[in-house]
Amino acid sequence: MAYDSLDRADRKILAILQSNCRISIAEIAEEIGLSPSACHRRIKLLEEAGIVESYVARLSPQALGFSxxxxxxxxxxxxxxxxxxxxxxxxxxxxxxxxxxxxxxxxxxxxxxxxxxxxxxxxxxxxxxxxxxxxxxxxxxxxxxxxxxxxxxxxxxxx
Incomplete structure (x- = not known):
């Protein structure tokens, strides 16, 4: 799956996950107008294609003492x-x-x-x-x- 072949719904899913990977599939589905099961399938396909590599927490360098x-x-x-x-x-x-x-x-x-x-x-x-x-x-x-x-x-x- 190439980036150019992604439709608008896939791209919206990516944008949402990128800004908040802890959001529920139900919330993503509601925001982009898909059923939760269709949204879940799309996310799985994006993961399997390697477009979504991982889910991480962004830590505060200041809170960890790195100034x-x-x-x-x-x-x-x-x-x-x-x-x-x-x-x-x-x-x-x-x-x-x-x-x-x-x-x-x-x-x-x-x-x-x-x-x-x-x-x-x-x-x-x-x-x-x-x-x-x-x-x-x-x-x-x-x-x-x-x-x-x-x-x-x-x-x-x-x-």
Missing amino acids: MVVFVEVSLSSQSEAALSKFEAAIDAAPEILECHLMAGPADYLIRVAAKDPADYERIHRELIARLPGVARVQSNFSLRTVRAWRGYKVVEPV
Whole structure:
């Protein structure tokens, strides 16, 4: 099932689930004008097709004590397949790393890290980032404020 083949009801279901995955199937069905059983079938098909990957809770970084977001640009000393695989395996094993993206541009990777304070980021930098395999250069960029947090993908045209 490709995104382009989804009808308006499927896209509305996706938008609703993306904004509140705890909403009941009955509430979704009522909002989009389907029976609960038809709505449930559509959700199952979206899950089976891999369009809905998982259901998660978005936690408050502030409530957990993370007051800093740091974007870290990392350049490797080699871009061989072995070097990239070794680096990515180390990233995958590090719970402090929130996200990691392979980039086109001056840096090979862009990493997003949350830290409690500057001392906590220094610890993460010394004990984790600087010790990642193949790292040649690291540049840390500190977020001053989140202007707009990620809210999900656009799946339905505004009415």
